[in-house]
Amino acid sequence: MKRTSRDIRTANRYAVLRHLIAKSPASRGELAESAGLSQATVATLVGELTALGLLVEVGFEESAGGRPRSLVAVDAAGGALVGVDVAETYVHAELFDLALGVVARAEEELRPGGSAPEEVVGRIAAAVRTAVESAAAADARRPPRVLGVGVTMPGQVDRERGVAVRAANFGWRDVPLTALLAERLPYPVHLDNPLRAATVAELWFGAARGRDDAVVINLGTGVGAGLALGGTLHRGVTNSAGEWGHTTLVLDGRPCSCGDAGCVEAYVGAPAIMRTLRELAPDSPLLTDDEQTATIGALGRAAAAGDPVALRVVRETARHLGAAVADLVNLLNPEVIVLSSWVAAALGTPLLAEVREAVARHALGSPFAATEIVLSPIPTDPVCLGAATFALEGVLSSPGPTGTTLTAHTT
8 A cells, every 4th residue: 555645754753752662762863773764854753743742852861072962752741542452341441641651540341232332332431531530630730631542342443434344242343433432532532453452562562572573362252363574563455464263273163253163262262261161160160150251360360279170271272272373383483472361361371381382283393493472471451552552643643733733632
């Protein structure tokens, strides 16, 4: 797709700000080197970002000789971004400062039968409002200047139109989610998919930082694989890349929520893990009917304590997951594969160890030897963090101080 001059300017602003978020303060010369831009271009970009209230001058660097170079940094308190992780069982919102540090959190529960668009939109709006109000209460003298909200929705998403094209676990098709949220929230809303969000979070702050080729596996109710190829997020032609959870693992296997059978998700998603537990130990006290979070959490704690039933379930889950991950190793030859999201966090080290062993059995030797398989090291919700960067990208697409001015809202 041909990029416009506005696309290029947005990408350049993004590169400069990303460097400063990772390492602040910095001189214009350092920014030019890291972004591969001329110093004149960086000087213009810094001026635009400063005018937008995103950067601030913070003095000069020490110099052994010659004219000292001025330093700029992200103005962390200059604005706020909200990232929202919409999953099949919850809506989680986090409010970040401009340095992408967490300021406030809020959560709304989604119950079975509560996935109608109006219900989910109401939960999203409530979570965002609670997070913003919590931040305002913590510093009443300076309420947050909210620049935008990034919302992730499982399934296929048209980010340009703000439409949830297909969300199988919600039973949605072509829901205009951004338009519906605009009726409830006074902030710009940017819609995307959690796979892309988790991948960006790992690229900026996690295990994929500094890596050219990485796969971020999202293990939750649904399952997918975010792709970073050549150091950049890979979206695919319709923003649908990464639907690895709906690739066939077992011919004529378990039914999947997508309508097919034998998909990866049908063996390693949270409902699938609960099904495995029921099949192996139908009377297990670890089972909580229709409560995924509680059951997976209990299973993880039991596995960590050495419970034989829990370890057997984790081993069976890892057996299928490892075979599917081996396909990614053979196909993409990545530097790192990251197990992310709440199921991976709950099952933790026991799952990781079993997955590594299973991948070793199925993957080709050379690509497997070059691939690191790790749990996500990000301490906060990686999907919320990535969603906030999508909101930041929306801020940076503003024409700048000579065009349309940046709009923001305080609570």
